[in-house]
Amino acid sequence: MKKRFPEVILYLVPIPLIFVSILFGPSELLSINELAKLLISNSKSSGEDFEVIRDIVLNIRLPRVILAFLIGAALTVSGNSLQALFRNPLVSPDILGLSAGAAFGAAFSLAYGLLPLQISAFISGLLAVSLSYLLAVTYRGISTITLILAGIIVTSFFTALLTIIQFLTDPFKLQSIVHWTMGNLHTASWSKVSSAVFPITLSLIWLMLIRWKLNIVSLGDTETKAVGVNPDRAKLLIIIPATLACSSSVAVAGVVAMVGLVVPHMIRMLVGPDNIKVQPMAVVFGGSFLLCVDTISRTLTEYEIPISIFTILIAAPFFVYLLKKGKIFFRET
Amino acid sequence: MIEVKNLSFSFGDHEVLKNVSAKLYEGKFTAILGRNGSGKSTFLKVIAGIIKYKKGEVRIFGKDLRQIKDSERAKIIGYLPQFHTATFPYKVLDVVLTGRAPYVFSMPKKFDIYKSEEALDAVGISHLVDRPYSELSGGERQLVMMARVLAQEPKILLLDEPLTHLDLTNQYHMMELIKNHLSKGITVIAVLHEPNMAFKYADEFILLKRGQIIELSYHFKPWHQDILKELYDIELNTINFNDKAYIIP
Numbered sequence: 001m002k003k004r005f006p007e008v009i010l011y012l013v014p015i016p017l018i019f020v021s022i023l024f025g026p027s028e029l030l031s032i033n034e035l036a037k038l039l040i041s042n043s044k045s046s047g048e049d050f051e052v053i054r055d056i057v058l059n060i061r062l063p064r065v066i067l068a069f070l071i072g073a074a075l076t077v078s079g080n081s082l083q084a085l086f087r088n089p090l091v092s093p094d095i096l097g098l099s100a101g102a103a104f105g106a107a108f109s110l111a112y113g114l115l116p117l118q119i120s121a122f123i124s125g126l127l128a129v130s131l132s133y134l135l136a137v138t139y140r141g142i143s144t145i146t147l148i149l150a151g152i153i154v155t156s157f158f159t160a161l162l163t164i165i166q167f168l169t170d171p172f173k174l175q176s177i178v179h180w181t182m183g184n185l186h187t188a189s190w191s192k193v194s195s196a197v198f199p200i201t202l203s204l205i206w207l208m209l210i211r212w213k214l215n216i217v218s219l220g221d222t223e224t225k226a227v228g229v230n231p232d233r234a235k236l237l238i239i240i241p242a243t244l245a246c247s248s249s250v251a252v253a254g255v256v257a258m259v260g261l262v263v264p265h266m267i268r269m270l271v272g273p274d275n276i277k278v279q280p281m282a283v284v285f286g287g288s289f290l291l292c293v294d295t296i297s298r299t300l301t302e303y304e305i306p307i308s309i310f311t312i313l314i315a316a317p318f319f320v321y322l323l324k325k326g327k328i329f330f331r332e333t
Numbered sequence: 334m335i336e337v338k339n340l341s342f343s344f345g346d347h348e349v350l351k352n353v354s355a356k357l358y359e360g361k362f363t364a365i366l367g368r369n370g371s372g373k374s375t376f377l378k379v380i381a382g383i384i385k386y387k388k389g390e391v392r393i394f395g396k397d398l399r400q401i402k403d404s405e406r407a408k409i410i411g412y413l414p415q416f417h418t419a420t421f422p423y424k425v426l427d428v429v430l431t432g433r434a435p436y437v438f439s440m441p442k443k444f445d446i447y448k449s450e451e452a453l454d455a456v457g458i459s460h461l462v463d464r465p466y467s468e469l470s471g472g473e474r475q476l477v478m479m480a481r482v483l484a485q486e487p488k489i490l491l492l493d494e495p496l497t498h499l500d501l502t503n504q505y506h507m508m509e510l511i512k513n514h515l516s517k518g519i520t521v522i523a524v525l526h527e528p529n530m531a532f533k534y535a536d537e538f539i540l541l542k543r544g545q546i547i548e549l550s551y552h553f554k555p556w557h558q559d560i561l562k563e564l565y566d567i568e569l570n571t572i573n574f575n576d577k578a579y580i581i582p
Contacts, residue, residue: 084421087420087421088420089420089421209439210439212437212439212440212441215423215427215430215431216431216434218420218421219417219419219428219431220417222378222383222414223414223417223431223478225381225382225383225403226381226383226407226411226412226414226482227407227431227432227433227434227435227481227485228402228403228404228405228406228407228408228434228435229403229404229407229434230403268421272422272424273421273422273423273427274423274424274427276440
């Protein structure tokens with residue numbers, strides 16, 4: 001039996017991380033040291049400088065830190081839930097066509113403005129998932145493979161629609177659409193936090209309450225039925241909150257790639273595969289992961305590099321490592 | 334008692350069970366025998382509530398199977414599938430613990446863990462408790478799934494080929510385990526490929542051929558030459574031992 005990494009330490013990671021992350025940033029007004037000094041003695045300082053710093057910290061960095069943590073947690077929890085549900089460690093929220101659907105919805109909103117960005121992405125994301133689901137349902141239930149194939153078809157379909165919009169729209173809007181689809185957090189604001197916090201928290205609480213069911217469902221349909229759990233109903237009760245969490249993230253930050261796919265694997269390496277442990281760790285570790293990546297992405301260079309580029313650069317080699325080490329295997333029964 | 338009346342079942346156009354009627358008695362060990370594709374496993378799955386039937390009737394302790402809620406059914410019936418593969422390397426205890434699902438609302442309690450450990454002990458695999466399930470051999474996995482069924486504490490055990498992956502010693506232990514549960518009043522119904530094991534341990538027999546039941550009249554025991562030829566389509570020689578007959582290879 002391998003000794004596991006002490007979990008308590010992992011649970012405490014976000015606290016210093018959030019604090020440090022608030023201190024860092026590409027602020028032209030102040031160095032990190034000055035900012036730290038002013039933060040510690042904020043009650044005594046006053047004047048114009050302090051007001052600016054206050055504004056930066058409270059209205060720019062704090063919402064961004066919260067948003068990064070929320071989205072990291074949402075993507076990781078829904079990724080892990082979907083992997084358990086499909087008994088397939090290669091599945092991610094993207095597989096259901098959710099990201100493509102939400103990206104199309106957002107692009108549609110950016111180009112034509114019929115609906116607010118968040119709502120449009122959310123509706124379109126849900127539509128894509130429902131479509132994948134409906135395509136996969138047959139009289140014999142829902143097969144894992146069919147659902148994944150349906151997801152691929154739906155993804156292609158919505159990607160094609162997105163391309164059409166990019167073709168038809170004017171260059172200025174095109175720029176913002178492309179930037180949005182790459183995933184970014186630099187537009188974080190309190191209004192974005194407030195639009196994402198409710199659906200994400202609600203979904204995470206629900207997925208936390210039923211996390212033991214993930215263990216059952218991941219053993220297979222027959223084994224699930226044998227212990228009196230209806231696998232089709234259980235799948236819906238997992239897919240809906242996982243979709244809600246993920247599409248809410250996509251709505252505020254675009255497509256942040258590979259987090260939902262790779263971070264659950266990192267967590268399983270740390271605490272083992274039991275979802276009773278994995279799910280709460282997915283909130284803490286997933287949130288911390290994205291917060292770290294975002295902090296790096298906004299301090300490393302003078303201009304903002306979309307966060308998705310960093311998540312891919314970190315996740316892709318790790319995923320290759322997992323594949324080569326045989327940590328991921330796929331077996332269809 | 335489980336009563337099956339005029340049960341028919343098809344996968345698409347292929348009719349697997351044709352008008353099957355049978356009675357399975359409480360506290361008895363019923364063995365289901367037949368060749369590959371005779372409908373044995375399907376018959377068991379229908380009774381276990383794993384697959385839904387449309388034609389016919391299944392009554393469990395007088396109640397229509399379709400009227401029983403899933404979680405209630407799982408407290409009465411435990412089902413051991415034929416083979417099982419794992420995607421995630423769950424610890425053996427975590428796999429067995431899922432057998433407690435009918436009794437658990439959200440999260441398993443200490444009592445459920447205790448019941449799971451008890452089941453592991455009953456099957457004789459306590460030493461595997463912390464091992465990753467996906468790294469076990471076929472036979473060991475079979476035993477883990479058996480422990481999972483026992484953790485479920487059902488009144489009826491439906492076992493699909495419980496001996497297949499097991500070595501001789503474990504086959505013996507499995508049959509003793511079944512005997513032990515029979516003595517506690519548990520009903521056991523098992524699909525068996527080895528007729529001699531069935532002849533030795535079972536009280537009742539259901540013989541299936543191409544989805545239909547071969548009726549046994551009062552005089553004809555299942556080890557009767559004519560019955561065996563009808564069931565397995567080959568001539569088999571038997572030898573008598575302790576009032577029962579066994580097939581000699």
